[in-house]
Amino acid sequence: MRYRLLFQDSNIVKSLLKKIAYIFAVLCIWQFVHVLGRYFDLIFPTPIQVASFLWHACADGTLIGAIWITIKRLVLGYSVSVLIGIPMGMLCSRFYILNACIGKLVLGLQTLPSICWVPLTLLWFGQTDRAILFVVTMGSLWSLIASTESSVRQIPSVYVKAARTMGARGVNLWLTVIFPAALPLIITGMKQSWAFAWRSLMSAEIYISTIGGLSIGQLLHYGREMQAMDQVMGMIFIIIAIGLIAEKVLFANVERILHKRWGFIKSSN
Amino acid sequence: MAETDVKICASHVSKAFTRDHCFIKVLEDISFSVQAGEFVAILGPSGCGKSTLLNMVAGLEPCEKGNIIVDEYHTDQPERHRMMMFQEAALFPWYNVLSNVVYGLRFKKGLTNTERKTIASYYLHMVGLDYFERAYVHELSGGMKQRVALARALAPNPQILLMDEPFSALDALTCEQLYKDVQKIWNMQHKTILLVTHNVREAVVLAQRVIVLSQRPGKILKDFPIQLPYPRYVHDVSVSALANELVNVLHTKGGVDDYIACV
Ligand SMILES: Nc1ncnc2c1ncn2[C@@H]1O[C@H](COP(=O)(O)OP(=O)(O)OP(=O)(O)O)[C@@H](O)[C@H]1O
Ligand SMILES: [Mg+2]
Numbered sequence: 001m002r003y004r005l006l007f008q009d010s011n012i013v014k015s016l017l018k019k020i021a022y023i024f025a026v027l028c029i030w031q032f033v034h035v036l037g038r039y040f041d042l043i044f045p046t047p048i049q050v051a052s053f054l055w056h057a058c059a060d061g062t063l064i065g066a067i068w069i070t071i072k073r074l075v076l077g078y079s080v081s082v083l084i085g086i087p088m089g090m091l092c093s094r095f096y097i098l099n100a101c102i103g104k105l106v107l108g109l110q111t112l113p114s115i116c117w118v119p120l121t122l123l124w125f126g127q128t129d130r131a132i133l134f135v136v137t138m139g140s141l142w143s144l145i146a147s148t149e150s151s152v153r154q155i156p157s158v159y160v161k162a163a164r165t166m167g168a169r170g171v172n173l174w175l176t177v178i179f180p181a182a183l184p185l186i187i188t189g190m191k192q193s194w195a196f197a198w199r200s201l202m203s204a205e206i207y208i209s210t211i212g213g214l215s216i217g218q219l220l221h222y223g224r225e226m227q228a229m230d231q232v233m234g235m236i237f238i239i240i241a242i243g244l245i246a247e248k249v250l251f252a253n254v255e256r257i258l259h260k261r262w263g264f265i266k267s268s269n
Numbered sequence: 270m271a272e273t274d275v276k277i278c279a280s281h282v283s284k285a286f287t288r289d290h291c292f293i294k295v296l297e298d299i300s301f302s303v304q305a306g307e308f309v310a311i312l313g314p315s316g317c318g319k320s321t322l323l324n325m326v327a328g329l330e331p332c333e334k335g336n337i338i339v340d341e342y343h344t345d346q347p348e349r350h351r352m353m354m355f356q357e358a359a360l361f362p363w364y365n366v367l368s369n370v371v372y373g374l375r376f377k378k379g380l381t382n383t384e385r386k387t388i389a390s391y392y393l394h395m396v397g398l399d400y401f402e403r404a405y406v407h408e409l410s411g412g413m414k415q416r417v418a419l420a421r422a423l424a425p426n427p428q429i430l431l432m433d434e435p436f437s438a439l440d441a442l443t444c445e446q447l448y449k450d451v452q453k454i455w456n457m458q459h460k461t462i463l464l465v466t467h468n469v470r471e472a473v474v475l476a477q478r479v480i481v482l483s484q485r486p487g488k489i490l491k492d493f494p495i496q497l498p499y500p501r502y503v504h505d506v507s508v509s510a511l512a513n514e515l516v517n518v519l520h521t522k523g524g525v526d527d528y529i530a531c532v
Binding site for chain 2 (some may be wrong): 156159164166167169172176177180181183260262263
């Protein structure tokens with residue numbers, strides 16, 4: 001038993017070392033391309049320059065401040081989407097008329113690239129935080145309504161039958177059976193809608209410059225205006241990192257646990 | 270058994286579904302009655318409309334023609350005194366075992382939550398799952414799931430238990446054990462049980478009477494009494510003999526007249 005634990009530990013260390021080695025190799029190739037191509041630092045900075053930008057931005061607090069502002073907007077805009085989208089999707093799956101009325105509208109708006117909301121939101125709200133939140137919500141809401149609606153339609157009907165024989169009706173049936181039964185699929189829809197929210201936020205932040213603190217999108221944008229390629233690349237890394245952490249660490253884990261418990265995938269032991 | 274004590278009475282029940290513009294006749298002119306406390310099995314080939322019939326008795330689906338009367342009431346709504354077990358266990362994976370059983374009592378008025386839990390524990394004990402109250406559904410084996418489903422169906426103390434092939438996905442040994450348990454519970458609690466199955470031996474082991482349905486559209490071919498003493502075991506010679514006899518009935522009478530009229 002003990003031996004196996006140790007063995008597993010060393011496996012973890014091994015795979016970690018492997019990952020570090022891969023990353024190091026990629027960085028070496030990057031540096032090599034820079035030297036070989038005799039690119040200007042202005043166009044193609046070295047990994048060390050990008051790292052030093054990130055280090056300085058961290059040290060003087062701009063990066064932390066920007067991440068804070070951006071995450072706050074993301075959470076706010078996305079929360080509005082969730083609070084409206086999930087109930088709305090469930091209502092759509094329950095009431096045929098509602099689905100007939102707004103179902104097509106939802107499908108249409110879902111295909112609209114979120115950047116297309118920017119002209120509208122600028123006229124409505126001006127260069128404010130609210131304009132950005134509007135884009136984030138519009139970018140994620142419609143896909144969430146559509147996915148929630150289809151999640152609810154996919155639940156096994158035997159759950160509803162069983163609950164009805166046990167006396168569950170109306171709102172009780174929805175809260176204690178239909179919603180939890182659809183939850184794993186709803187979470188999958190939420191993950192996708194989160195990705196839309198994140199992309200919308202980046203477009204909005206680049207296009208809409210607000211007064212107040214700098215955000216991640218703005219740092220990226222100013223990097224271009226100041227022709228500071230190390231800043232542009234550094235910010236791209238930060239954006240990727242935030243996306244990965246939320247999608248692969250937060251959502252993926254919740255999704256995996258729910259899918260396992262709800263019996264969508266067989267547990268492997 | 271008193272003739273007057275009719276619990277379930279189906280008269281001239283027919284049912285058809287339309288799917289993809291096709292008109293599928295599923296049940297045709299089904300009439301039968303079940304006495305209070307009787308154990309009746311409905312036996313028929315796959316797809317003949319057994320589940321549909323049971324759903325109609327449960328009040329989950331409307332009758333198209335004819336009617337089903339339980340205790341002098343039409344069965345147009347599900348009621349807690351008719352509980353149902355399904356082909357799949359249909360347990361809720363978002364609750365643990367105890368909460369699943371409590372769910373059957375959740376909408377029963379005049380009980381406190383502790384009383385509900387006590388009753389649920391009692392029935393879990395009855396099906397032999399005392400130590401699994403806190404387990405989640407995905408941690409149970411197929412047989413355990415059906416035991417929990419049985420406890421959940423028994424907890425509201427229904428007068429009628431409707432079972433839709435609850436043992437069809439289980440292995441032979443688990444089935445054998447569950448047959449014993451069901452006989453014991455039926456003997457103890459005097460419920461009226463209507464069991465749907467396509468397994469001849471299962472019907473013979475459990476039921477006092479087997480109603481044999483034809484292939485789709487399901488019609489009643491024969492009403493077959495099983496006069497063997499309880500408790501019965503799957504491997505009893507008398508059970509095998511009767512099962513063989515029933516199989517013969519199925520072969521001689523079950524003409525294939527699959528009937529789909531496309532409109
Ligand atoms: N909601 C529905 N809509 C359309 N057709 C249905 C519906 N429910 C059942 N059917 C059809 O009715 C027929 C009988 O179905 P049912 O589930 O009652 O069969 P069964 O006798 O229980 O079969 P099995 O032993 O495989 O469970 C099948 O052919 C099925 O395709
Ligand atoms: Mg069936």
